[in-house]
Amino acid sequence: xxxxxxxxxxxxxxxxxxxxxxxxxxxxxxxxxxxxxxxxxxxxxxxxxxxxxxxxxxxxxxxxxxxxxxxxxxxxxxxxxxxxxxxxxxxxxxxxxxxxxxxxxxx
Amino acid sequence: xxxxxxxxxxxxxxxxxxxxxxxxxxxxxxxxxxxxxxxxxxxxxxxxxxxxxxxxxxxxxxxxxxxxxxxxxxxxxxxxxxxxxxxxxxxxxxxxxxxxxxxxxxx
Numbered sequence: 001x002x003x004x005x006x007x008x009x010x011x012x013x014x015x016x017x018x019x020x021x022x023x024x025x026x027x028x029x030x031x032x033x034x035x036x037x038x039x040x041x042x043x044x045x046x047x048x049x050x051x052x053x054x055x056x057x058x059x060x061x062x063x064x065x066x067x068x069x070x071x072x073x074x075x076x077x078x079x080x081x082x083x084x085x086x087x088x089x090x091x092x093x094x095x096x097x098x099x100x101x102x103x104x105x106x107x
Numbered sequence: 108x109x110x111x112x113x114x115x116x117x118x119x120x121x122x123x124x125x126x127x128x129x130x131x132x133x134x135x136x137x138x139x140x141x142x143x144x145x146x147x148x149x150x151x152x153x154x155x156x157x158x159x160x161x162x163x164x165x166x167x168x169x170x171x172x173x174x175x176x177x178x179x180x181x182x183x184x185x186x187x188x189x190x191x192x193x194x195x196x197x198x199x200x201x202x203x204x205x206x207x208x209x210x211x212x213x214x
Binding site for chain 2: 001002003005008011012014016017018048049050051052053055057058059060061091092093094095096097098099100101102103104105106107
C-alpha cells in the first residue's frame with residue numbers, strides 16, 4: 001500500500017475529501033475507473049489511500065513525475081466528468097494540494 | 108477535518124504507515140500526545156488523518172509554515188522517543204515525504 005516512488009524530486013497531489021453518502025454504487029464504480037485510468041497516465045508513480053472515517057472524511061495521495069503529467073490528467077475528458085460529479089454531488093467539502101516532494105525516507 | 112491552510116507556499120509532511128497491531132493502548136496514548144505537542148509547535152498549520160485499513164495501512168498529512176519548523180519538530184526530544192518506538196516496534200513499513208505545497212484549491 002506504500003507506493004514505491006523514485007528518488008525526489010517528484011510531485012504529490014494530496015486529495016482531502018468529505019463525502020456525502022449518496023450514489024454509493026455509482027461513486028465506487030467511478031473511483032475504480034478513475035484509479036484504473038490514472039495508473040495508465042504517463043508519469044503516474046503511485047496512489048496511497050486510506051479509508052473514510054465515520055464523518056465521511058478521507059485522504060488520498062497520488063504521486064506523479066512532474067507537473068505536466070498532473071495537468072494532463074486533470075484535463076482528461078473522462079476525469080473532467082468525474083470532477084464535475086465530485087463538485088456537484090459527492091464532495092460537500094474537498095481540498096486538493098499540489099506539492100513538490102523534496103525529500104523522502106522510510107523503510 | 109480538512110485543515111484550513113494559508114495560501115501556498117507552505118509544506119506538507121506525508122506520513123504513510125503500516126502499523127503492527129501491538130501495544131494498542133501505548134500507541135494510542137503516544138499518538139494523542141504527539142498530536143497535542145505538534146499543535147503547539149511554531150509553524151504548525153494542521154493535521155489531516157484518515158483511519159487504518161484492515162492491513163494496518165494509514166495516511167496522515169501534517170502542514171507546516173516552512174522547513175525549519177519541520178526540522179525543529181523532528182528534533183523535539185519527546186518526539187525523538189516516539190520516532191524510535193515507531194521504527195523499532197510499531198511500523199513494519201513506513202514512508203515520510205516532505206513536500207512543498209505549490210498550489211491548492213477546493214471548497
